[in-house]
Structures are given as C-alpha cells and as structure tokens.
Amino acid sequence: MDRFYDEQYVRLRNRELDKYYLHADDDGVGVSISQRRNSLNVAWRVHIYHAANGPYLLLHSAAYGRYLAATATPAPALYHGFRAELRDYDQPEVPEIMWLDIRAGLGRGVLLQNARDRYLRANGKYLRWNTGVTVENRDIVNEKVSAMMRWIVEPIALTERAPRISDPIRARLPEDLSVVVFGRQPGAWRGIRFVQASNEGLYNEAGQGWATDHIRGRSLYYLRDKLARRVNQQPDGIAMCIRAGRYGRLTPLVVDLPRSGWGDIYQIVVIISGTPAYAAPALYHGFRAVQRDYDHPVVPEIMWLDIRAGLGRGVLLQNGGDRYLRANGKYLRWNSGVTVESRDIENEKVSSMMRWIVEPIDLAERAPRIPDPIRARLSVIVFGRQPGPWRGIRFPQADSIAMRV
The missing domain is CATH 2.30.30 (SH3 type barrels.)
Structure with a gap:
C-alpha cells in the first residue's frame, strides 16, 4: 500500500487510454472513464481500512462520497466482466469496496484487485464511446492481465484553503416557472436526513439527533437554504458534508446532488460557521x-x-x-x-x-515585562468598534470584580 496514503486525493488515469480517468457518474451510481481531468468527479479520496488480514484500499468519490465497489452483476453487452458501481459503506466490513493495489509488472501503473479477486478495468479500447468501467478476472492460464486493467496514480495537489461552494449559475427562468411555461417535468422529491454537528464537529452516529426533510430537484443552493433555515443560520454560515453510509467518511458537499438512480435517503451533517469544526469539516482524525x-x-x-x-x-x-x-x-x-x-x-x-521534536527554549535572564498598552478606547469612539466583552476576575483578598477589556 505504498502508493496510497490515508486521506490523500488522487486521480486514476487508465494507462492504455492515456487521457481517460476513472469517473464517478452524475447519477451517483455508475462508474465510467472521462477526459474531464479538472472535474471533481474524477477526484477520489483514499480511505485505508485495516482488516484482520492486512490493510485494504477504499476509494470514495470527492463529489458524492460514495465508495467504488465491485458487483456480481454481469456487465451489459460489449462490456467485459461484471459491473463496477458506487455504493454506501453501511457495514463495518464490506468486501465489495475493499481493494488491493498490485504493481503492474515493470512498467508504470497499478492493478486494483477487489477482495472478490477481480480487477478494475476500463472498456472502449476499440469503441471509444464504450466508456463503462467494470471488473474482470485476469487470464490465469496465460498469466496475463489486460492493458485496460492498468491505472496510473496521480496525486492531487490541494489548495491551502477549504473547499467552498462555487457561485450559482444564473438560470434564465426559475425552475418552477420553467415547469409552467415550457411544460418541463419538476424535479423529483428527495429524502434528506440531517444532523447539526457540535462546535467540535461531533454528532450522534445513529438516529438520535437526526431530523428528516424533503427537497425537490438536485439544487445544492436550495438544499443549503433549506437546511440553514432548519438550524437557524444564514445560508453562507453553514457547511454541508454528505455521509455515504454509517461507516462512510464525511465528504464536503460542493456540487449538486446526483441526477438520478441513487434511491437512498441523503445523509447530511451540518457544520456551523465560526466553530472549530468549520475550518476543515470532517477532515480531522480522532x-x-x-x-x-x-x-x-x-x-x-x-x-x-x-x-x-x-x-x-x-x-x-x-x-x-x-x-x-x-x-x-x-x-x-x-x-x-x-x-x-x-x-x-x-x-x-x-x-x-x-511524532514530536522537543526544542528547549533559552529563557532571558530578566523577568518578563507587561508590554505597553494599546490605546483601544479611542477606536471605540472614533471608529464605532464594539467594546470588548465583560470578564469576571477573582484574586486574593477580594471576592470578585468585573472589568471590560
């Protein structure tokens, strides 16, 4: 497991098709290959799971939080092997989402072997419109693996600021008006389960404290506005993280909800602005x-x-x-x-x-002095700044006093 590190973000580029990347489809279920290198859908977050027989690689989508899984469902015509898809992590150990990375011979790239002994592969070597991703057994007789099973791991260099929701796209007509004017179908109703995290980012894993709601359509802005009202906050004062199953790691939600096909109720953890957890939601250990x-x-x-x-x-x-x-x-x-x-x-x-390095501090020989005061009272009068809050002080030979700083 020396090519993947816990919490790392990566892209997986197919070695044979070169410019095609492993892609989480917009329906929240399918997996394909895509040339959209800068899309959030081709970013995957590494989750190392330590099983009794050693570590396994879990990959969950940076867009929707769901985990890459192998299935036993035969792939459609013109595809090889069995379907690969996205699924929730809803049990302590799910073999379908557990992978081993195996060095692919002397060349670059790795093989991703599922715990069910099948290998992740791309399709479309000769039919480029055939972009589905599947899992297939290797050729045991000839001890060969298909070139379509080889993946190049590209670590993603992240920016130093936390992810934020991008500006909305201005639609010419509101969704409800477009339904009336053009006869378009309204968005489907979607179930939402949400919980407000504490200031430290903690929340009840099970049912206590969770509430339910529904939204129509997949708009991230509509979802944020609705949840902000439910927790008595301004829309720009919350962050939303989606959880794909009880054991899934939280993923910051910064794109619209999946288009269709994800029949489960969405689980959202709401984090309030200004709290310690808001600086980097869901990304702390322990x-x-x-x-x-x-x-x-x-x-x-x-x-x-x-x-x-x-x-x-x-x-x-x-x-x-x-x-x-x-x-x-x-x-x-x-x-x-x-x-x-x-x-x-x-x-x-x-x-x-x-691991911490201990660095002794050489202290000065003289006692520390209180620095000169900063004249703050004038700024309250001139600039209208808010005065500091009242603080209680206790010291010997007196009960208490109050002072404003």
Whole structure:
C-alpha cells in the first residue's frame, strides 16, 4: 500500500487510454472513464481500512462520497466482466469496496484487485464511446492481465484553503416557472436526513439527533437554504458534508446532488460557521485536543507520557486515556487542528503525524515585562468598534470584580 496514503486525493488515469480517468457518474451510481481531468468527479479520496488480514484500499468519490465497489452483476453487452458501481459503506466490513493495489509488472501503473479477486478495468479500447468501467478476472492460464486493467496514480495537489461552494449559475427562468411555461417535468422529491454537528464537529452516529426533510430537484443552493433555515443560520454560515453510509467518511458537499438512480435517503451533517469544526469539516482524525484548567488534584485528561518514537528523533505523547497527540493536515495544509487518536494496534504502527521534536527554549535572564498598552478606547469612539466583552476576575483578598477589556 505504498502508493496510497490515508486521506490523500488522487486521480486514476487508465494507462492504455492515456487521457481517460476513472469517473464517478452524475447519477451517483455508475462508474465510467472521462477526459474531464479538472472535474471533481474524477477526484477520489483514499480511505485505508485495516482488516484482520492486512490493510485494504477504499476509494470514495470527492463529489458524492460514495465508495467504488465491485458487483456480481454481469456487465451489459460489449462490456467485459461484471459491473463496477458506487455504493454506501453501511457495514463495518464490506468486501465489495475493499481493494488491493498490485504493481503492474515493470512498467508504470497499478492493478486494483477487489477482495472478490477481480480487477478494475476500463472498456472502449476499440469503441471509444464504450466508456463503462467494470471488473474482470485476469487470464490465469496465460498469466496475463489486460492493458485496460492498468491505472496510473496521480496525486492531487490541494489548495491551502477549504473547499467552498462555487457561485450559482444564473438560470434564465426559475425552475418552477420553467415547469409552467415550457411544460418541463419538476424535479423529483428527495429524502434528506440531517444532523447539526457540535462546535467540535461531533454528532450522534445513529438516529438520535437526526431530523428528516424533503427537497425537490438536485439544487445544492436550495438544499443549503433549506437546511440553514432548519438550524437557524444564514445560508453562507453553514457547511454541508454528505455521509455515504454509517461507516462512510464525511465528504464536503460542493456540487449538486446526483441526477438520478441513487434511491437512498441523503445523509447530511451540518457544520456551523465560526466553530472549530468549520475550518476543515470532517477532515480531522480522532478526538479533539483542547486547553483546560487544572482544577482537581488528579486530572487524567492533562496527564501525558513521553515515549521514544523508535530509532529516529522525536517522542510520542500518550494521554492517560491511551490516545496519542497528533497533528493534522499532511495533505491539506490549511487543516491545522491538533487532535488525539488511538494508534494502529493490529499493525503496531503509529502515524508519523504523532511524532514530536522537543526544542528547549533559552529563557532571558530578566523577568518578563507587561508590554505597553494599546490605546483601544479611542477606536471605540472614533471608529464605532464594539467594546470588548465583560470578564469576571477573582484574586486574593477580594471576592470578585468585573472589568471590560
């Protein structure tokens, strides 16, 4: 699994067809190949699953969050093997979405072998309009694999800012008016299950706290406006993440909903602007690390063990709850939150993001001084800025005072 890293975003280009990429179709179910290299539909996020017999590669679409899966359904005429499609991750272990990456001989590229022992392949070598993607058994007798089974892994260099919803496309007529004037069919009703995450990005995995609603059509803006009203926020004050199954990872929703074919109810996690979770929704590992007071003789949450991290430099900081302090943002540099996470016990590994270098600070010989004050009162009068909030202060020989800073 040395070509894929957890949380990495990649494109998979077919080696034989060269300019064609693995593509999540707009219906939310189909998988094909496409030359639209800059489309979000050809971006896939890596999810490494550690099974009892070793790690497996899971790939979920950056557009809809659903996972690449092999099926036992025979492919249509002119296609090879069996259908490949997108599906939810709704059980702890789903063999259909588990893949192994195998080096494809001496040349570039990898083979993606499903846990069911079939290989992902493109079609259309001679019929270029035949763009479906399927899974097929390799030629065991001749020990050969088709050139259409070879994929080039292209890591995606992400920008440093969090993804945002792009500006809307101005339609000439509103959808409801176009139904009346041109007799177009109204959009289908779609079921929505949603939950509002806490400030730390936490939410109940099961049914408690989830609400239901319906929308007509697939407009992302209509969905955002409706959910914003339900959580008493402005539309630009929330982020939406879609979850493809209970065990699926959250994916920021920045495109319209799938066109058709996805009969399941959409699961949306709403994150409020201004909260710690909003800076990088759904992209943190483990549990939140915070600052807190030392208000009891023994506080396990603030007690750490320093453990030597192998032969190299650095230490691991293990909390009393058997979790390790770690950074985030290995591939998303704007994702700068610090969390705590359990180590990979089965494989006896720790993430490199859990290793810390200790740098002693040379202190000055004189006591630290309070810096000169900044004249802030005048800015309140001249520029109309809001004064600072009231804060309570407790100190010896007095009960309490109040001051505004």
